[in-house]
Amino acid sequence: MLFFDPLFIFAFLPVVWLGFKAIGIRVPRSVSIAWLLLASWVFYAWAYPVHLFWLIGSIFANFLCSIAIQKNVDSPRAKQFLVGGIILNLLILGGFKYSGFATESLATIFGLSLQPPSFLLPLAISFFTFQQISYLVTTYRERRMIARPLEYALYVSFFPQLIAGPIVQPGEMIPQLQSKTFGKTNLNDIALGLCLFIIGLGKKILLADNLAPIADLAFGQIAQGDPISALTAWMGLLAFALQIYFDFSAYSEMALGLGLLFGIQLPENFASPYRALSIIDFWRRWHITLSSFFKNYLYIPLGGNRLGFLRRHSNILITMTIAGLWHGANLTFIIWGFAQGLLLSINHFWRFSRVQLPFEVSWLLTFVPVTLCWTFFRAENLNEALQYFSALAGTHGWASTDGLPFIEYLRSLDQTEAWNQVHYSIHYHGWYPKLITGIHIGELVFSKPFLSFIQVTTSLLVVLLFPRPFVWMRQPINGNARFTKKAAFLCSFIITAILIQSGTLQATQFIYFRF
């Protein structure tokens, strides 16, 4: 089930929420937790019920492990249980996620005829595995039982964050479940949750999913071996950069909003990363909880920045490469992670110079490399990524109409079929000013390249100019969230626009659901 699925919005969510509210009035807190847990498991099992076996099995095993750690807190066995638990988690994750990739790699390198194992990757395994590792570590560090079984199961399974994060630390959620007020949501939280959910829905459906076809077309052509012009390649890459931005931003806001509807404040996972003025800043804003996880559980244990210059930078490269691999078992993700590590290292070097660049230059030096790296993230394989870089460099020409006179260029533009009715309607009123004999402005305005350009530019402006909904809404006025007429108008506009488009929507799964 997806957050934008009508079944989720009009059936699952209302039933679960009303049930939660009704339970919260009279019965003990544990019943509210059980209700949410049941709903979360139904949500998780909806598409592939068999996956629930892995989720529950993993919860059970990890909880037993946490009990073992807590029971042996004064003996060295606690550490053994911790290490054993982490290894077991990573083995299961690795077995599911990377065995195919490893087999294929071995077969390629050593020329063996190995058959990669074939099984369906349990949904969200990367997320719930990491979340449980952080629980085991926290139990070990705090030397106490943090949560009761139901609380722990809900901490791992809570449906707003189960599929694609945020990766919640025990301290960020379990105390909320243990609070006496849990189950008694207030109107502020409900209004704020609703607002964030609607804004996220709008970002996903109205922005991300409308950018996807532009990116898919460009990357699809490369995948088929068709040459594309640099203009098309840049447009496709920018479209993907914005698509993944809005897609992830949408998910993060919807998750926050859903959490608030149930009185749980999840950590912010996305803080306008494309406004970052350095790569270091970018990684403080993009997938914040995953970055924190890798920092706390990999970079710092590796030695962090405490073991000298070389170790520090090699730790950054190792951490980011593994973070890349976490996204998927593919060489492209490994290279993407390594490239991010390299950029971070360069950024740390640059800091020594203490040179302050103008704002615009800093922004460009952050946004452009990040965008270029998305090529590895989006391409299906390394060859495709390299072909795409070649197209970006203009090896197949700068525009598909190189060498054509301007008038012929205008004539050659593909018209966007979806807009034909509007185009003709305006045309037959004679409302178009003529540009050149036989060519009028509508030929340009309703052409595919122009509309793609408008879409990409508008989306970029939204990124740069609109406030972060979470911050915007959370700025308190007299202790209350900052509800404004603007927010109300924005939300109702989004709902109306989605309803109008509902027949022609081509909604796609959240990109981060794949990981």
Added chain:
Amino acid sequence: MSASKFLKWLSCSFATFSAIVVALFCLHLGQPWWPHHHNREVRIAKHHIAESVEGPTIWLQGGSSTWFGFDSELLSSRTGYQVVNLAFNVTMPSEFCFDEIKRFAKPNDIVILPLENSMYFRDYYSNYAANELAIWAPDFFWDLTWKRKAMYLKYLSWRKVIAGVFARFGQITGSFKNQLKPLEPGQVVANAKAHWNGDYQGDVPAYYNYLTINRYGDFEHSNHALWRGLHDYNLMGTRPISEMTREDLTQFVNWTRSNNIRVFMSWIPMARNEKLNLDHPNAVATISRIRSFTDSLNLNFLGNPEDFLVEIEDLYDTSHHLTAEAARRHTETLIPILNKAIANTGDSNPSSSN
């Protein structure tokens, strides 16, 4: 602003936006945009034919394979019934097709439904049909149930609404070019009559239009470039009969029974080609599903799909449109089966039905 005020503002502003959308929708209804008002004119001409016939009549209804697939003059001469071909496009919703018959059919008439196979499985309104009907049959929308209205709106393009609103403002401001202006119904009928009498001197505005139908409503073939694509005629899939079609056909059959009108189902002409294999288990099962469905309504099929197979050379401009000669042969194949069915189900002499 407090949360409760926020929620009130959210509701009020949503109501306002919705009102604006409803206003724009109403404003756009009935507004044409080039060149699709030609379908409207085809409908006007067909309605004129339907209104003009007297005596027992056979009504043909289906998709464009029915529009292109019959020689109604031959059918009329061999059965003694008047014949009107009301069909024109496969995407038209089934309730629209049946409503068209309900407008004109009278007791003792016969309805032949060579529905396109896809029409049995369709549980949606096509975007094309939703856009078209908003232009020339807005009443269709208003007559739908609330559930169907919501479904229809889902498939109506919002860009079409904008286009229609532009057209409306064009009419108001007078900046509305001739190409976009639909003809008055009287002018359509006058032109069509002149065309049937060989007196029409004007331009033929488009390929499919009211000047490419004959006085029975059949398509009038010209020398259009042949295009003979391959097709599985929607028999090779595994889709179930749609609830939408089930509901609409059931209602229609009940109406015909209460009005003493006989209904026969028929198969569309299908070209032998590599995508179609009537012996394939999927095709056998699909045909069986269609037959079980019509059997459940006590409707008889005229012949079998194999009886109406044609060669690919018999196709005209799509895999569903027959040439004039193939349409004649298709009709000739149907006539003895139809006459037998008419004799089996009632009086075979149409004049005695009066």
